[in-house]
Amino acid sequence: MAMLRLDMSMSLDGYVAGPNPSMEHPLGEGGEQLHQWAFAVAAWRERHGLSGGDRNPDSEVVDESVRDLGATIMGRSMFSGGHGSWASDPNANGWWGDDPPFHHPVFVLTHHARAPLPMQGGTTFTFVTDGPLAALEQARAAAGDKDVAIGGGANLVQQYLAAGLLDELQIHHVPVLLGGGTPLFANLDPGKVRFERGRVAESPTGVVHVKYRVLK
């Protein structure tokens, strides 16, 4: 059965973005350290239209995470970093340029309605204003028998975890401290959200990729 799954890079102190995210620092101050392992590998670079990169266990992890993926759901902050009306958002078409790396339908949860935004390479951003369940229904319909990913950020992940809708998480544990920022596992009832550890993949860069099944 198709799954709802998530991949996120997290610091040792539990943050998925550093303090003070901005146009200059979309991942917050120091947050880019979370993704150095991915930037360096062939599988990530290929999806972003870049050449080169290492073919190593980290690259295999990226390959595996995008395999059989038919749609992605993300929050408006991950999409553009903006707030309020789209007219006042300096990054209203997202971070990724004309050919975003998703290559499938992407559903952006927002309180601000707007028409779908088709991009090159098979990515269309559809803006969903009627909540996480509606976004999931649309994403599942678009994905067919493939999996749906929650792209982030933390706010969205917390909503899908709290609603018991997420099937699997893969956390890329990065051995750095950010000292503050956006915690992944906030605003959750520890008695209601439980996990079972799945496969663990170590990497030459010191990152540990751990899958967790969400117990229903």
Ligand SMILES: NC(=O)c1ccc[n+]([C@@H]2O[C@H](COP(=O)([O-])OP(=O)(O)OC[C@H]3O[C@@H](n4cnc5c(N)ncnc54)[C@H](OP(=O)(O)O)[C@@H]3O)[C@@H](O)[C@H]2O)c1
């Ligand atoms: N480490 C990683 O792997 C990773 C991965 C992805 C993202 N990130 C980082 O995470 C940060 C963003 O995460 P975040 O937690 O701040 O925000 P987020 O989850 O990306 O987006 C939150 C925003 O989405 C909209 N939204 C959320 N739930 C909604 C609902 N039920 N109905 C309607 N709209 C809804 C709201 O925007 P509006 O009210 O403005 O419409 C809300 O402010 C960024 O810094 C990003 O770089 C890190």
